[in-house]
Amino acid sequence: MSGARTRALVVLHESGTISRSDLGSALGITRSTAAAIAAELCRAGYAEESGGRSGHVGRPSLTLRAQPTSIVVLSVDMRVDSCHALAYGFGGAHLAREVIDREMAGMSPDEAGATVARALEAVQSALPAQSRVAAISISVPGIVDAYTGFVSYAPHLGWRDVEWGAAVLTALGTPLPVSFGNDANLGALGEHLRGAGRGVEAMLYVSGGIGIGGGYVERGRVRMGGAGFAGEIGHMPIDPDGEPCPCAARGCWETLIGRDVIASRWNGDYDDLLEAARRGDEEALEVMNVTGHWLGLGLRGLIAITDPARVVLGGHLAPLLPLVVAQVHAECASLPQVRAGRVDIVAGALGQDAALIGGGEVQIMATIGSVSPI
Ligand SMILES: [Zn+2]
CATH class of the missing domain: 3.30.420.40 (ATPase, nucleotide binding domain)
Structure with missing residues (x-):
């Protein structure tokens, strides 16, 4: 496909539905060229066109819908x-x-x-x-x-x-x-393109279940490091006297904030723990204090290194965040960009997907x- 048609496919994929005039604006092409490209995408089966207004008053425009x-x-x-x-x-x-x-x-x-x-x-x-x-x-x-x-x-x-x-x-x-x-x-790419990191140039993703992993997206690309091992943040050394980790080291971040580790502080199921904390159960809130401290400590190091505009927490950390947000911010408050309110720390929007x-x-x-x- 020509460059304009390829870019039209990208825009249509990203938006799902777009008016023909908005497609033209996004690509910087004339209305007649946009109409020709739209017709071609429809003929090739990538889109369906239907009558409608683009949302701009007085500017009727056909709407193009991606054909899934x-x-x-x-x-x-x-x-x-x-x-x-x-x-x-x-x-x-x-x-x-x-x-x-x-x-x-x-x-x-x-x-x-x-x-x-x-x-x-x-x-x-x-x-x-x-x-x-x-x-x-x-x-x-x-x-x-x-x-x-x-x-x-x-x-x-x-x-x-x-x-x-x-x-x-x-x-x-x-x-x-x-x-x-x-x-x-x-996961970092998913949240960046379709979730809580959409439109953010520098995004740090921290996610997990049993282990903890991460990805740093800058200007649309995930940073892979020299040998592809970048983002193995679950194995950052946090507590030298901590528990042994499957990687053979001790006190890695995931031995402190992995899902099962957090649940074990309460002696029960992870979801039940979060539910108890939401209800204000004192024992569960104490677990939130400890967990928020370790989560915040690791994030402080990561934010200092990568300077993201947004930190997106995924997996089991997404539902945890509202319960530990005060502890996390307290741990990170020494960083100037956090103090200046230039780093959002938010829950992922895509859940386990x-x-x-x-x-x-x-x-x-x-x-x-x-x-x-x-
Ligand atoms: Zn480890």
């Missing part, structure tokens, strides 16, 4: 305790999903590949017949090569230097392009032909 099944990406998020799949359509549509509740930790690469394949088959078979499935994205709770699927390190799966890509591709048996990504990096959506975005953008941001 015209580009479909199958996105998988392999977690430590389950495997999730989402069929993600052009324009950001969620077309089908599947969850396999199965412990992935300790699984052999072949077994994990077969589980991923099963989740993908389930979402693919639920799609409308006209769906054009273009690519597959697989999110991994560890350090993985985007193209080969080689997993250098995934402590919660118990994998180190595992040639996983070949096992997955054998299980999938598909000619479709497959890309891999770290769950926190893809952030990595699925981030992976879907990577492959939809790759399919459209723009440069992959990760």
Whole structure:
């Protein structure tokens, strides 16, 4: 496709629905060129056009709507305790999903590949017949090569230097392009493009479940570091006298703010703990004090290094934030940008879907032909 048509697809994907005149303004092209491109996108099946007004008084304009099944990406998020799949359509549509509740930790690469394949088959078979499935994205709770699927390190799966890509591709048996990504990096991208970090130039994402991961997005790109290990913030040393970590060190951040660790301070279920804290249960509030201190301490270091305009907390940290926001701000108050109110600390908007959506975005953008941001 020509440059203008490719950019039109990107704009349509990002907005979902856009008036023909707004599309023209976004691309800096004339109304007649916008009309020609819109007609072409409709003919090619990427969009539908309907009569309507753009919202600008007195300027009637046809509305262009992304056709979700015209580009479909199958996105998988392999977690430590389950495997999730989402069929993600052009324009950001969620077309089908599947969850396999199965412990992935300790699984052999072949077994994990077969589980991923099963989740993908389930979402693919639920799609409308006209769906054009273009690519597959697989999110991994560890350090993985985007193209080969080689997993250098995934402590919660118990994998180190595992040639996983070949096992997955054998299980999938598909000619479709497959890309891999770290769950926190893809989650950061998801929140940046579709969630709480939309429109923010410098965004730090901190997420977790059993472990803690992060991603730093600056000007639309996730920072990967020299060897792709950037964002392994769960293993920042926080408490030298702390508990042992699966990485073999002691007192890492995730040994202090991982979901199960927080729950163990209360001797019960994580969701019940948050509910008790919301009710004002004294014991639960004391756990919030301790947890808010450790969360804030780690964030202080990360904010000092990366200077984000917004910090987005995902996974189990999103519902925790309102209960510890005072402690977190108190810990971070020594930083000038926090004191000046130049850093928002907010809960993620995508919940547990952030990595699925981030992976879907990577492959939809790759399919459209723009440069992959990760
Ligand atoms: Zn560690």
